[in-house]
Amino acid sequence: MKRLQSLCVSVLAVLTLAGCERPPVDSVQRGYRGTGMEQVYNPRTLAERAALNTPPEELPAASPDGPKAGQVYQNVKVLGNQSVGEFARTMVAMTNWVAPKQGCVHCHNAQNFADDSLYTKVVARRMLQMTQKINTDYKSHVGTTGVTCYTCHRGQNVPNETWFKPLVPKGANSFAGDKAGQNQPAMTVGLSSLPVDPFTPFLLEARDIRVQGDTALPAGNRHSIKQAEWTYGLMVHMSSALGVNCSQCHNTRSFGDWNNSSPPRLTAWHGIRMARELNNEFMLPLTDSFPAHRLGPGGDVAKLNCATCHQGAHKPLYGATMAMSHPELLTKSLEAGLPAAAASATTTGALTTDDLKTLSLLPASTAQPKLKVATSSE
Numbered sequence: 001m002k003r004l005q006s007l008c009v010s011v012l013a014v015l016t017l018a019g020c021e022r023p024p025v026d027s028v029q030r031g032y033r034g035t036g037m038e039q040v041y042n043p044r045t046l047a048e049r050a051a052l053n054t055p056p057e058e059l060p061a062a063s064p065d066g067p068k069a070g071q072v073y074q075n076v077k078v079l080g081n082q083s084v085g086e087f088a089r090t091m092v093a094m095t096n097w098v099a100p101k102q103g104c105v106h107c108h109n110a111q112n113f114a115d116d117s118l119y120t121k122v123v124a125r126r127m128l129q130m131t132q133k134i135n136t137d138y139k140s141h142v143g144t145t146g147v148t149c150y151t152c153h154r155g156q157n158v159p160n161e162t163w164f165k166p167l168v169p170k171g172a173n174s175f176a177g178d179k180a181g182q183n184q185p186a187m188t189v190g191l192s193s194l195p196v197d198p199f200t201p202f203l204l205e206a207r208d209i210r211v212q213g214d215t216a217l218p219a220g221n222r223h224s225i226k227q228a229e230w231t232y233g234l235m236v237h238m239s240s241a242l243g244v245n246c247s248q249c250h251n252t253r254s255f256g257d258w259n260n261s262s263p264p265r266l267t268a269w270h271g272i273r274m275a276r277e278l279n280n281e282f283m284l285p286l287t288d289s290f291p292a293h294r295l296g297p298g299g300d301v302a303k304l305n306c307a308t309c310h311q312g313a314h315k316p317l318y319g320a321t322m323a324m325s326h327p328e329l330l331t332k333s334l335e336a337g338l339p340a341a342a343a344s345a346t347t348t349g350a351l352t353t354d355d356l357k358t359l360s361l362l363p364a365s366t367a368q369p370k371l372k373v374a375t376s377s378e
Ligand code: HEC
Pocket: 072, 073, 074, 075, 076, 077, 078, 079, 080, 091, 092, 094, 095, 098, 099, 103, 104, 105, 106, 107, 108, 113, 114, 115, 120, 121, 122, 124, 125
């Protein structure tokens, strides 16, 4: 009996501890010695993530010769400059990336491929333009790695990670004033008591993320603790979306200081602007195109955040350069004339000093932060 009891206790202990991470874990130094800029990795979690982040096999290139899709088909508004062969390749790739189970009929009326009656086709056309926009206007974030439909969709109709505005019960907690969505455990902010919707203010609206004063004594910084908590909510999302600690971007000695931050922080700065613009320019205007069952509890359209592309990896698909073999996604095809040949340059993904120089030449009105590059170790 005693033996059975102790067996039960040890089984229980094993089950309880299974929730914790088993050592050993690895750490990687990302900043100057002694600054605590280290990333802690669990090799087993990384192995699991690597398997989930393997890109699918590439389709063989199609011939650019022959008549253009815009001349042959009736209702082609984005991909008209592709040859018919390239156009067919794009359709097959889109099917693999977004609707491998349903096939072409996910977006098409099989009787008439030119017909726009399925909402999925209407949305997919905007998605093509959105993907082109990301790859052309946001090189500051996606570099030459770029994105394809697969970056977000991963072989599924609807991406794994999207967000809706949570419904805030009217009059809830009115005694204590506006609780700003706190103390409602939510995965978006790691089950902490931070505001549960850090997305609306920053990835839809353009509220101030920077809240810290930059003087030792109070000198006119009117940001409240509540605003700081919203910033922290966003930061928790960013860290978990990328599978990194705060110190991937910040020197924890001074979170606000750009001179003490690492290059990924600048990439993230552009990522915030990109997510905001994509939500406003592409997702919101699609609200009426989606059927009601695809909308959120408050009737809003699904929106994207850092996790939509990153899905736990510091670079989506660990930097796999899938978009290279899809030049039609790398230019705004109709505006730019014939799609350019696939870029041949490969990239390490890291920002170079030249990139930074170019970036800081942007007009001051965009409040482009200037960053002194902190090399990985001294
Ligand atoms: C994810 C949605 C989606 C899937 C899946 C899809 N298509 Fe399309 N298809 C589109 C969109 C969007 C257009 C219009 C493109 C444009 O305006 O540039 C289009 C246009 C076409 C056209 C031109 C029709 C015309 O006359 O205007 C043909 C042909 C076509 N697709 C064939 C296919 C085939 C074959 C498959 C399956 C292998 C397929 N599509 C799968 C979204 C899709």
